[in-house]
Amino acid sequence: MVSSASGGKRCVIWFGHPEVHERMALAAEGWQIRAILPQGTEQVGIRGSDIVVGLVDFRHASPAELEWVVAHTARHPLIPILALAPPAGNPASHVARELLRVCAGQFPGDDLKPVLAYLRTLGNPSLAPSHPPSAASLMGESPALLAMRTLLHKYAGIDLPVLVSGETGTGKELAAHALHQLSQRCQRPILAVNCGAISSSLLQSELFGHEKGAFTGAMGRRQGLFESADGGTVFLDEVGDLPPDAQTSLLRVLQEGTIERVGSNQSIHVDVRIIAATHVDLEQAVEAGRFRRDLYYRLNVLRLPIPALRERNEDVELLAEHFLASFRANHAARARGFSETARRALREHPWPGNVRELLNRVQRAAVTAEADLIECADLELALPGGFPDGHDDAGFTNARDHLLACLARSEYNISACARRMQVSRVTVYRMCHRYGLELETLRTSFA
Numbered sequence: 001m002v003s004s005a006s007g008g009k010r011c012v013i014w015f016g017h018p019e020v021h022e023r024m025a026l027a028a029e030g031w032q033i034r035a036i037l038p039q040g041t042e043q044v045g046i047r048g049s050d051i052v053v054g055l056v057d058f059r060h061a062s063p064a065e066l067e068w069v070v071a072h073t074a075r076h077p078l079i080p081i082l083a084l085a086p087p088a089g090n091p092a093s094h095v096a097r098e099l100l101r102v103c104a105g106q107f108p109g110d111d112l113k114p115v116l117a118y119l120r121t122l123g124n125p126s127l128a129p130s131h132p133p134s135a136a137s138l139m140g141e142s143p144a145l146l147a148m149r150t151l152l153h154k155y156a157g158i159d160l161p162v163l164v165s166g167e168t169g170t171g172k173e174l175a176a177h178a179l180h181q182l183s184q185r186c187q188r189p190i191l192a193v194n195c196g197a198i199s200s201s202l203l204q205s206e207l208f209g210h211e212k213g214a215f216t217g218a219m220g221r222r223q224g225l226f227e228s229a230d231g232g233t234v235f236l237d238e239v240g241d242l243p244p245d246a247q248t249s250l251l252r253v254l255q256e257g258t259i260e261r262v263g264s265n266q267s268i269h270v271d272v273r274i275i276a277a278t279h280v281d282l283e284q285a286v287e288a289g290r291f292r293r294d295l296y297y298r299l300n301v302l303r304l305p306i307p308a309l310r311e312r313n314e315d316v317e318l319l320a321e322h323f324l325a326s327f328r329a330n331h332a333a334r335a336r337g338f339s340e341t342a343r344r345a346l347r348e349h350p351w352p353g354n355v356r357e358l359l360n361r362v363q364r365a366a367v368t369a370e371a372d373l374i375e376c377a378d379l380e381l382a383l384p385g386g387f388p389d390g391h392d393d394a395g396f397t398n399a400r401d402h403l404l405a406c407l408a409r410s411e412y413n414i415s416a417c418a419r420r421m422q423v424s425r426v427t428v429y430r431m432c433h434r435y436g437l438e439l440e441t442l443r444t445s446f447a
């Protein structure tokens, strides 16, 4: 019996026909294969500790068989699905497209090595990045980021509250964790709460705990976040959303270092450092009467403002490369880098969602890109205005016009247009979709 570290089996459900050498390669790595076919009545018995992966073998699958696979996989939505030899270009059938959309990875059909590499990362926590965030995990070389790292090191050793401010997705939470890791409190926990995400009645008990019977449903005594984090750090995210009663209790922690559980009037001493984050201007909230002024002054001792990503444009490419490399370390991905046009698009985009938006776009692109280099369309970014010198399409400032012109010169043949634009056929289809270009209509008007 082959088993995983968790004691369960490791099993690949192969929808199709594995070759003998493929069975042997998987077995050699400790994976069982269950080959199941539409005719089969086989049920997949799965225990909680099993690691199970579905693999859709597109080499032989007919549309009817794919329908059956879709139905089968829909019953087990938590099992990751891999695609072996997915159809090139735009998959012909709707079911095939549907399957590829939910696939965790797509692999060539002539070499099982990338599949094996992917499987090795599953259920092996040592291969997943697990280092606690440090000042070094805040990537970037821009002057703004260097200044931020310097502040982090300065603040780490001082046991005062820190107020981290910045737009959403700029890295406030990451900075808070880095600060904690750099501080003397790093051996103790850092516990985080999003003050805006919990109802005000629950928040009070979440932060400060409650006594048995303090309110309906309080079956037993419960420790709050401040008690659990004793000796460590409490990270209050979106502190501007803190309801008035919790503001008062927090002020007490800051002034006296004590808390009271809900339903008790006994003071409990807690030793925590508070890091608070906000994306709203707290000063304005104070003016508007939504935030206690005395609390604001107490929190606003050491300030860590994090600039928006568009204000540290130098970091964008470096971050994008870092995110792609991290993705590739854990997943099979064809793309190894970014095309020159994609790089320009990355530099020109204003990044309203900041680093989180960049991370999401890069991860999505790494999953969908079909070539070695990620293109603008994979990132779902508009082609940058103007084209590099020497490009025979120089002068086009509009990505849609450019696409239209390439299509026209290729007589609306997708493969020819893809070659002309040096992108994949799928990319051309995607761009047509994005710019609302109906190929059939164009072809008809061309004919």
Ligand SMILES: Nc1ncnc2c1ncn2[C@@H]1O[C@H](COP(=O)(O)OP(=O)(O)O)[C@@H](O)[C@H]1O
Binding pocket: 137, 138, 139, 140, 166, 167, 168, 169, 170, 171, 172, 173, 174, 175, 319, 355, 356, 359
């Ligand atoms: N400088 C950076 N280097 C590497 N990753 C970053 C950086 N800044 C942000 N991130 C990543 O971007 C995402 C959003 O950051 P987060 O700290 O949650 O932002 P915020 O709390 O400001 O909304 C996270 O996945 C985080 O790890």
Ligand SMILES: [Mg+2]
Binding pocket: 169, 172, 173, 237
């Ligand atoms: Mg956040």
